[in-house]
Amino acid sequence: MNGSSYDIYVLRIGHRPFRDKRVTTHVALVARAFGAKGIFIDFKDNAVASSIRRVCKLWGGEFKVEFVEDPYAFAKNWKLNKGEIIHLTMYGLNLPSVIEVLKSSPKDKLVIIGSEKVPSKYYKISDWNIAIGNQPHSEVAALAILLYELKDKWIYTGIFKDAMMKIIPCRKGKKIVRLN
Amino acid sequence: MNGSSYDIYVLRIGHRPFRDKRVTTHVALVARAFGAKGIFIDFKDNAVASSIRRVCKLWGGEFKVEFVEDPYAFAKNWKLNKGEIIHLTMYGLNLPSVIEVLKSSPKDKLVIIGSEKVPSKYYKISDWNIAIGNQPHSEVAALAILLYELKDKWIYTGIFKDAMMKIIPCRKGKKIVRLN
Numbered sequence: 001m002n003g004s005s006y007d008i009y010v011l012r013i014g015h016r017p018f019r020d021k022r023v024t025t026h027v028a029l030v031a032r033a034f035g036a037k038g039i040f041i042d043f044k045d046n047a048v049a050s051s052i053r054r055v056c057k058l059w060g061g062e063f064k065v066e067f068v069e070d071p072y073a074f075a076k077n078w079k080l081n082k083g084e085i086i087h088l089t090m091y092g093l094n095l096p097s098v099i100e101v102l103k104s105s106p107k108d109k110l111v112i113i114g115s116e117k118v119p120s121k122y123y124k125i126s127d128w129n130i131a132i133g134n135q136p137h138s139e140v141a142a143l144a145i146l147l148y149e150l151k152d153k154w155i156y157t158g159i160f161k162d163a164m165m166k167i168i169p170c171r172k173g174k175k176i177v178r179l180n
Numbered sequence: 181m182n183g184s185s186y187d188i189y190v191l192r193i194g195h196r197p198f199r200d201k202r203v204t205t206h207v208a209l210v211a212r213a214f215g216a217k218g219i220f221i222d223f224k225d226n227a228v229a230s231s232i233r234r235v236c237k238l239w240g241g242e243f244k245v246e247f248v249e250d251p252y253a254f255a256k257n258w259k260l261n262k263g264e265i266i267h268l269t270m271y272g273l274n275l276p277s278v279i280e281v282l283k284s285s286p287k288d289k290l291v292i293i294g295s296e297k298v299p300s301k302y303y304k305i306s307d308w309n310i311a312i313g314n315q316p317h318s319e320v321a322a323l324a325i326l327l328y329e330l331k332d333k334w335i336y337t338g339i340f341k342d343a344m345m346k347i348i349p350c351r352k353g354k355k356i357v358r359l360n
Contacts, residue, residue, distance in 0.1 A: 022203055026318035033317040055316050091347055091354040094337050123352050133335045134347035136235050137213040138206035141324035144317075145335075148325060155313045155325075157274050167271055167314035172303050174271040 004151065006083065007108045008036040009064075010143065013071045013122065014115035015043040026140045027113055028052045028065065033156060034147035036111070038064025042071040060163030075110065075125055083108030084127040088142040089118065092129030099149050102128065111146065113139045184331065186263065187288045188216040189244075190323065193251045193302065194295035195223040206320045207293055208232045208245065213336060214327035216291070218244025222251040240343030255290065255305055263288030264307040268322040269298065272309035279329050282308065291326065293319045 010031045015024050025048050028039045032055070041048065044067045052065050068074045079085055084107045102109075112122055123129055132142040148154070159166050159179070168175035190211045195204050205228050208219045212235070221228065224247045232245050248254045259265055264287045282289075292302055303309055312322040328334070339346050339359070348355035 019202065022199065023206065026203065026320060029315075029317040030321045033313050033315040034321075059315055089354075091350065091356075093349045093351055094335055096335060120353065123354070126352075129351060129353075131347075131349055133213055134337060134349055135209075135213040135239055135340070137209040138320050138324070140206060140318050140320040141210045141214075144321035144324050145328060148328075155274055155276055157314060160315070167311075169273045169311055169314055170271065171273055171309060172306075173300065173309075174269075174303070176271075 005106050008147065008150065009108070009110050010036055010039040011071060011075060011110055011112045012039060012041045013112060014118065015041050015045060016115065017043065017045045017047070020115055021045065021047055023115070023140060024048050025051045027143060029055060030140055030144050030147070032056070032061060032063040034144060035151045035154065035156065036147060038066065040066050040068045040071070040074060042068055058164050060160030062161065072121060072125070075112065075122070078110045079125060083110065085110045085112060085125060086128045086130055086146070087112040087118070087122055087126035088132070088139060088146060089114070089123070089129050090131050090134050090136055092131040094131050094133065095146065095149060098128060098130060103150060111143065113143055115139070185286050188327065188330065189288070189290050190216055190219040191251060191255060191290055191292045192219060192221045193292060194298065195221050195225060196295065197223065197225045197227070200295055201225065201227055203295070203320060204228050205231045207323055209235060210320055210324050210327070212236070212241060212243040214324060215331045215334065215336065216327060218246070220246050220248045220251070220254060222248055238344050240340030242341065252301060252305070255292065255302065258290045259305060263290065265290045265292060265305060266308045266310055266326070267292040267298070267302055267306035268312070268319060268326060269294070269303070269309050270311050270314050270316055272311040274311050274313065275326065275329060278308060278310060283330060291323065293323055295319070
């Protein structure tokens with residue numbers, strides 16, 4: 001891991017089980033793989049939780065998955081007691097113009113990721129509304145680029161704690177080593 | 181746009197309309213927003229095509245969306261007549277170890293993005309099997325990071341040709357200008 005002094009968590013809002021199962025799972029796995037500590041999801045979806053927990057069991061690490069009933073109260077409490085809030089949105093300030101300020105702040109960060117439409121109160125409560133370009137694309141991609149930049153373009157090539165599997169990178173084919 | 185001399189296209193394989201509609205749409209929108217020229221999808225899915233075309237109509241640009249019946253024959257033909265192939269997979273070589281070689285090659289690039297399981301013939305036909313870290317995460321994120329690096333960390337903050345809308349980036353709220 002790199003040496004940043006703050007922890008990063010993700011708050012996924014507007015999760016609709018029927019429509020968003022796979023995208024929310026991708027958001028969570030990106031959060032884990034790019035160094036966030038956990039995800040909070042605003043709608044209980046056991047299928048999503050068990051997908052993520054299965055990945056953590058096989059590939060290691062202590063990534064937190066929790067459901068929150070009132071995501072706005074959760075965000076408010078985060079801001080009062082924990083740290084700052086970054087909301088990823090195509091309407092926000094572009095990442096290159098703010099990344100150095102974000103990186104230099106020692107506060108823990110909550111990254112809010114919406115699905116289709118995010119209520120305006122989240123724009124207001126966030127310290128930063130940040131765009132990864134002002135074009136429509138994907139919350140999965142936006143989170144990946146944000147974390148990649150916050151973590152100094154760190155790509156994790158090692159294994160997580162208590163991993164049961166390890167990949168040996170190769171140019172053609174697949175090489176997996178079972179660790180226990 | 182940056183001044184790279186090659187064009188990039190995406191080939192999405194293993195698309196299952198029921199399961200992958202949203203993820204494939206995210207893959208396509210990331211391809212567009214991060215500077216690829218188009219996407220080829222191996223299964224005809226009009227809902228995906230119309231989502232992407234709607235975005236292109238509103239937000240501009242000439243992004244190609246096509247369906248291909250035989251994606252392996254398509255990839256083979258690409259390699260013979262067009263350029264090189266990069267397959268994104270968690271089993272591949274990590275991006276930092278190959279990015280400079282990829283960037284310095286002037287050949288057009290086809291980026292293959294699979295869903296769950298990719299047949300081994302695609303690992304073999306690809307010039308490069310590349311991982312964005314050897315952890316499971318998301319093909320949407322992997323594509324975003326690859327394109328971001330290939331395009332020298334370019335985040336497109338302008339508008340595309342013939343766009344009907346433009347965002348004025350702001351720290352709180354939304355500002356959209358209608359262009360025609």
